[in-house]
Amino acid sequence: MKQILSNSVIAVTILLSDCNFKTEVKQDKNVVTLPDYSDSRDSAAHNFYKEVISNSVIGHLGFFDRTTALPIDKGSSTSSQEIFTADFSLNDYVNQFAGLDGDGLAMESHKDSLTSAKKRFSLAYDLALVSRKEFANATDIVGAIQQAKKYYLPGHNNILVILSDMLISVDSIDFENHLNNEEDIKYYLTKVDTVDLKDWKIIILTGTQPNITTQKYNTVKTFWERYIKSCHGELVDYSSGAVTKLEQVISK
Numbered sequence: 276m277k278q279i280l281s282n283s284v285i286a287v288t289i290l291l292s293d294c295n296f297k298t299e300v301k302q303d304k305n306v307v308t309l310p311d312y313s314d315s316r317d318s319a320a321h322n323f324y325k326e327v328i329s330n331s332v333i334g335h336l337g338f339f340d341r342t343t344a345l346p347i348d349k350g351s352s353t354s355s356q357e358i359f360t361a362d363f364s365l366n367d368y369v370n371q372f373a374g375l376d377g378d379g380l381a382m383e384s385h386k387d388s389l390t391s392a393k394k395r396f397s398l399a400y401d402l403a404l405v406s407r408k409e410f411a412n413a414t415d416i417v418g419a420i421q422q423a424k425k426y427y428l429p430g431h432n433n434i435l436v437i438l439s440d441m442l443i444s445v446d447s448i449d450f451e452n453h454l455n456n457e458e459d460i461k462y463y464l465t466k467v468d469t470v471d472l473k474d475w476k477i478i479i480l481t482g483t484q485p486n487i488t489t490q491k492y493n494t495v496k497t498f499w500e501r502y503i504k505s506c507h508g509e510l511v512d513y514s515s516g517a518v519t520k521l522e523q524v525i526s527k
Contacts, residue, residue, distance in 0.1 A: 303339040303364065305431040306332055306525065307423040310358070310400070311347040311439035312407050313414040315451070320482040323516070324438040325400045327480060329393045331518045332436060335525040338385055339364040344396070345422050346403060347439050350410035352418030359399040361392045415445040420470050427475070434524060435472070435508075437479045440487075441495050443467070450495060460498045464505065472508030478521050479513045 310324040332342060341362040345355055366388055368381035416439055427433055442450040447466075454463060479499065484492060496513050503510045512520040 301527075302430070302432040304336065304341070304434060304525065305426065305428040306336070306340065306342040306434045306436060307426050308332055308342065308344045308436045309347050309416075309419045309423060309438065310344060311414065311416075312403060312411060313348045313444070314411045315414055315440055315442060315444065316482070320440070321404060323482045324480075325397060327438060327518060327521070328400070328436070329396055331522050332525055333361070333393050333396060334389055335522055336361075336363060336389065338366070338368070338381075341428075343426055344400070345419055346407055346410075347414060347416055347419040347437075348407055348410040349413035349415060349445065350407065351415035352421060354410060355419070355422045356403075358403045359396045361395075363388060363392075413445045414439070414443055416441065416443050417468055417470065418445070420472075421468075424470055424472070424475075432527075433475050435475050435477045436521065437477065438482070439479075440481050440484055441479060441499055450498075454495060454498060455491065456494065460494065460501065463498060464501060467502065469502070469506050472503060472506040475508045476511050476524060477503055477508050478511050478524065480518070480521070481513075481515050483515060 308328050310328065311320070316324075328344060336342060341360075341364060343360045344358040345351075346358055363385070366385070368384045416437070420435070420437075423435055442454075444451060448463065450463070453459060481492075487495075492515075499513060500510055511524055514520070
């Protein structure tokens with residue numbers, strides 16, 4: 276009998292080993308969004324950016340996630356501000372009298388918190404469109420990324436969502452008029468300051484760009500793909516408007 280049991284234990288052990296079970300540890304998310312407030316973006320683009328942050332970012336955050344919105348404009352670096360911030364880990368959804376209904380009640384409370392956060396964000400976003408008008412005549416994307424890096428949280432899934440046409444226009448750098456081919460890409464990669472983006476997942480959404488050609492769009496995209504790689508970041512997606520990958524990353 277002992278031999279039979281021993282053989283059975285060995286068989287089960289081998290079976291479990293062969294199955295190669297993996298346990299995925301879900302990390303709390305720290306999401307920094309960078310909406311473009313510069314004049315290069317029209318009202319349709321601004322509304323798209325606001326909708327994405329509200330529905331695809333805030334609307335998919337979990338119980339212990341947090342998010343911060345910082346501006347892209349002329350003052351990205353010198354006059355940055357938190358347009359909006361929310362830390363859901365500070366909420367206490369525990370109801371000691373709820374019994375078996377506790378999880379369901381906690382989920383409903385979290386949904387209410389998300390709804391409230393979306394409303395607060397919408398107001399804050401519109402206020403910033405007015406209050407930051409003085410900085411709207413330039414687009415300092417790298418300055419905004421440098422600010423976003425300061426919000427890195429160890430032990431979290433750090434996600435950077437950039438909502439911009441990605442056409443830097445600040446000081447001597449002018450992507451709109453001078454980033455047009457492979458030689459321009461190589462040139463600007465030597466001129467634009469790099470930012471250490473190790474352990475950051477980056478998603479870029481440009482919104483519609485009716486005034487640029489497909490070739491121009493792809494040239495700008497190629498620059499940012501190479502730039503983020505040189506910064507050791509992980510570019511998850513670069514798209515004009517598809518939010519599927521963004522929502523997958525936020526919900527994961």
